[in-house]
Amino acid sequence: MIKKCLTIAGSDSSGGAGVQADLKTFSALGTYGMSCISALTAQNTQGVDKVENVSQAMIRGQLAAIYSDIVPDAVKTGMLSCRETVETVAGFLESHNQAPLVVDPVMVATTGARLLDEEAIISYKERLIPLATLVTPNIPEAEVLSGMAIHTEEDMKQAAEKIMGLGPKAVLIKGGHKVHDATDFLYDGETFHVFRGEKIDTENTHGTGCTLSSALAVYLAQGYSVVRAAALAKKYLTGAIRKAAVEKVGHGHGPVSHFWFYGNDWGKMK
Numbered sequence: 076m077i078k079k080c081l082t083i084a085g086s087d088s089s090g091g092a093g094v095q096a097d098l099k100t101f102s103a104l105g106t107y108g109m110s111c112i113s114a115l116t117a118q119n120t121q122g123v124d125k126v127e128n129v130s131q132a133m134i135r136g137q138l139a140a141i142y143s144d145i146v147p148d149a150v151k152t153g154m155l156s157c158r159e160t161v162e163t164v165a166g167f168l169e170s171h172n173q174a175p176l177v178v179d180p181v182m183v184a185t186t187g188a189r190l191l192d193e194e195a196i197i198s199y200k201e202r203l204i205p206l207a208t209l210v211t212p213n214i215p216e217a218e219v220l221s222g223m224a225i226h227t228e229e230d231m232k233q234a235a236e237k238i239m240g241l242g243p244k245a246v247l248i249k250g251g252h253k254v255h256d257a258t259d260f261l262y263d264g265e266t267f268h269v270f271r272g273e274k275i276d277t278e279n280t281h282g283t284g285c286t287l288s289s290a291l292a293v294y295l296a297q298g299y300s301v302v303r304a305a306a307l308a309k310k311y312l313t314g315a316i317r318k319a320a321v322e323k324v325g326h327g328h329g330p331v332s333h334f335w336f337y338g339n340d341w342g343k344m345k
């Protein structure tokens with residue numbers, strides 16, 4: 076039976092990040108995608124112009140409508156925008172969700188715009204991250220969550236240990252903000268798993284974090300372990316960045332391209 080994945084995230088009007096990137100990833104990887112939209116953004120590849128939060132009643136309404144009919148096999152959260160929304164989503168998932176949960180603690184867009192209020196961080200730490208199967212901060216987000224500066228791979232590991240203290244089952248610190256490579260570190264409380272990645276020379280990286288966390292949700296829905304899901308999701312994302320490097324959309328940070336995967340031999344990805 077087809078696997079069903081849910082994204083709880085913000086809308087990106089230009090289609091490169093947020094709910095739009097998540098649904099493209101779910102489809103490209105052969106799952107049925109559903110969405111609960113937490114905020115609207117007016118943005119493009121050059122920046123974010125406006126953000127409008129969706130009401131808490133509407134967020135609860137979307138989640139209730141989904142769960143009363145279609146039970147997700149995996150869930151991911153992306154931009155949640157404000158403290159109330161983090162609390163609403165955590166409260167709903169606590170009582171309704173039994174599927175693997177990927178928490179991408181989106182705080183700031185590549186273009187520099189804030190996508191999360193400062194006061195929401197405490198709710199992430201106390202309410203949402205403890206529910207996560209996997210939390211996927213980039214380096215600046217890992218610095219906020221761990222309370223330490225990250226300069227080296229050793230720092231990434233130490234920060235992962237501190238974030239594990241918040242209660243998730245595993246932490247993946249993404250290395251896309253490093254200058255020389257794009258190596259990610261996964262810590263499951265026992266072992267550090269290193270996913271080495273070459274840094275592809277392109278400015279077209281809009282939606283990398285969203286795409287990675289959605290691909291992780293897909294592979295967890297399909298029953299892979301967190302470690303295997305991380306390896307497969309990175310492979311999918313790397314293909315999407317490579318394709319974006321030669322297929323620019325927009326005038327700024329172009330979106331990653333999901334088309335690279337269509338027509339690929341599914342079996343070869345595993």
Ligand SMILES: Nc1ncnc2c1ncn2[C@@H]1O[C@H](COP(=O)(O)OP(=O)(O)O)[C@@H](O)[C@H]1O
Binds near residue numbers: 249287
């Ligand atoms: N230029 C790049 N080349 C290859 N991989 C990249 C590049 N930029 C980001 N990545 C990868 O994309 C994923 C998202 O990383 P990152 O950019 O750190 O997160 P975010 O999009 O949340 O800021 C990670 O797996 C990272 O290693």
Ligand SMILES: Cc1ncc(COP(=O)(O)OP(=O)(O)O)c(N)n1
Binds near residue numbers: 084154186280283284
């Ligand atoms: C609506 C919305 N959600 C998330 C982001 C950030 O996307 P992400 O993939 O984490 O990173 P960049 O695209 O900023 O590299 C967004 N811009 N909009």
